[in-house]
Amino acid sequence: MQNSSAGPNITPGVGRRIVIAGGGYAGTTLAVKLARGLKPGDDLEILLVEPNPCQQALSELDLVAVGPPRPDFCELWHPNVFKDLPVTICYNRIDKVRADESLVTIGPRGSSAEEVPYWRLAIATGAVAFVPPVHGLAEHAVTMWSVDDAQELQRRIEAQFRAAIVLADRTERRRALSFVVVGAGATGMEIVGTLGQMLPKRALDFGLDPADLSVHLVEGRPDILYDLPETLRAKVRKRLDKLGIVLHLGSMVERVEEGVIHLADGRELPAPVLCFCGGAKPDPDAVAWGLAADPSGRLVVDEFNKAPSHSDVYIIGDVSAFRDPKGNRTLPMLAQFAIHQAEHCAENILAEARGGQPKPFVPNMHGEFVSVGPTWGAGWMLNGRNLTGFPAIVMKRLTYVLYWWIVGGIPLAFKRTREMLKMFR
Numbered sequence: 146m147q148n149s150s151a152g153p154n155i156t157p158g159v160g161r162r163i164v165i166a167g168g169g170y171a172g173t174t175l176a177v178k179l180a181r182g183l184k185p186g187d188d189l190e191i192l193l194v195e196p197n198p199c200q201q202a203l204s205e206l207d208l209v210a211v212g213p214p215r216p217d218f219c220e221l222w223h224p225n226v227f228k229d230l231p232v233t234i235c236y237n238r239i240d241k242v243r244a245d246e247s248l249v250t251i252g253p254r255g256s257s258a259e260e261v262p263y264w265r266l267a268i269a270t271g272a273v274a275f276v277p278p279v280h281g282l283a284e285h286a287v288t289m290w291s292v293d294d295a296q297e298l299q300r301r302i303e304a305q306f307r308a309a310i311v312l313a314d315r316t317e318r319r320r321a322l323s324f325v326v327v328g329a330g331a332t333g334m335e336i337v338g339t340l341g342q343m344l345p346k347r348a349l350d351f352g353l354d355p356a357d358l359s360v361h362l363v364e365g366r367p368d369i370l371y372d373l374p375e376t377l378r379a380k381v382r383k384r385l386d387k388l389g390i391v392l393h394l395g396s397m398v399e400r401v402e403e404g405v406i407h408l409a410d411g412r413e414l415p416a417p418v419l420c421f422c423g424g425a426k427p428d429p430d431a432v433a434w435g436l437a438a439d440p441s442g443r444l445v446v447d448e449f450n451k452a453p454s455h456s457d458v459y460i461i462g463d464v465s466a467f468r469d470p471k472g473n474r475t476l477p478m479l480a481q482f483a484i485h486q487a488e489h490c491a492e493n494i495l496a497e498a499r500g501g502q503p504k505p506f507v508p509n510m511h512g513e514f515v516s517v518g519p520t521w522g523a524g525w526m527l528n529g530r531n532l533t534g535f536p537a538i539v540m541k542r543l544t545y546v547l548y549w550w551i552v553g554g555i556p557l558a559f560k561r562t563r564e565m566l567k568m569f570r
């Protein structure tokens with residue numbers, strides 16, 4: 146059976162309905178795992194509600210943020226993923242959750258909205274970019290949390306190259322070719338690294354002198370990449386230096402005006418293209434659904450990844466605040482945890498459907514890799530081994546391949562790997 150419905154007119158289900166809100170890493174993995182795990186006799190129906198017909202694989206955004214590859218490289222089409230699976234896809238938003246009545250409202254408010262009851266609900270609506278209330282920041286900066294953002298950055302870079310090529314004065318040209326990224330966490334690092342590695346080639350394509358380019362990384366804290374050990378951070382700093390990226394550490398952004406960023410220490414940088422990668426916050430839709438949240442707004446979950454107040458509601462991925470008892474810290478917003486939570490959630494839901502009990506979730510971090518340009522990375526693996534350079538980037542890209550394999554099996558993993566390798570030729 147392959148069901149895909151574009152509107153809210155969902156045929157009344159015959160079985161117990163599992164509603165999945167959000168088709169990102171967590172929601173897609175959960176739907177696939179549930180569908181593959183169904184046995185004859187399971188009276189379960191899987192309904193995935195996601196406004197976009199494709200998953201945006203955000204951890205691949207660094208590959209497409211600067212171009213020239215097509216930004217849609219990191220889109221994973223749901224109709225392909227669910228082609229042979231018993232999943233009904235509804236390309237819409239969940240507007241409201243009435244957890245006390247086990248009901249969701251799908252679609253826009255008003256007459257076309259539809260109320261759908263569920264047996265289990267999995268909230269997997271992710272996170273969005275967070276922009277602090279710094280004067281002019283939201284107005285002038287592009288964030289990096291969607292394919293649209295990547296496209297916007299590509300568009301601004303190109304517009305800037307076109308603006309620079311008509312300038313005769315070298316100083317003016319250099320001002321026009323100044324690119325600034327704010328935030329030296331993993332996302333900012335990946336974007337600035339890609340800018341540092343790719344912009345010189347792109348400048349040459351436009352007939353511009355790469356020596357006129359400058360790329361700046363601004364960070365309010367005294368160092369970069371706090372999640373990585375110091376030995377790796379030192380290597381990343383060296384790599385940034387090699388790419389000619391100017392690092393401004395301990396520099397808070399005070400205000401932004403058209404083409405200029407003002408730092409709190411009084412300095413200003415030309416910033417005709419400004420990318421803000423300073424943070425993320427949980428999906429605002431889910432935050433409004435009345436479930437308990439932690440101070441950052443992420444929804445609180447118990448050891449099963451369930452809402453403590455409602456045992457029929459699972460919350461997984463970036464939107465959930467799972468407290469890892471091992472380190473007594475909330476899990477970071479990472480695709481690897483979203484996928485792991487989803488796999489575990491599928492097992493629990495299937496166990497519950499067959500009269501069993503859910504098992505507690507035990508998170509396990511297998512490693513962490515950050516790219517600094519498309520062909521260089523840094524990170525560590527399960528055994529605590531640090532890697533940098535090409536081996537590290539291979540490990541990072543292997544995590545993409547693993548995900549493609551999880552949701553699409555060998556055919557998808559093979560097809561996407563070929564596409565990815567073509568990008569580096």
Ligand SMILES: Cc1cc2nc3c(=O)[nH]c(=O)nc-3n(C[C@H](O)[C@H](O)[C@H](O)COP(=O)(O)OP(=O)(O)OC[C@H]3O[C@@H](n4cnc5c(N)ncnc54)[C@H](O)[C@@H]3O)c2cc1C
Nearest residue numbers: 167169170171203204239270271430462463478479480481
């Ligand atoms: C540039 C960048 C690089 C990254 N690199 C890495 C990396 O290298 N490694 C790593 O582990 N992680 C990385 N991450 C983090 C990773 O992408 C996230 O942790 C992951 O996307 C979380 O998955 P998720 O399913 O919770 O949310 P998402 O993948 O964001 O999916 C949420 C989905 O919910 C949908 N949705 C929202 N509201 C509603 C609603 N009301 N109704 C229905 N659907 C809704 C959205 O449309 C979206 O499709 C990166 C993130 C970014 C931005």
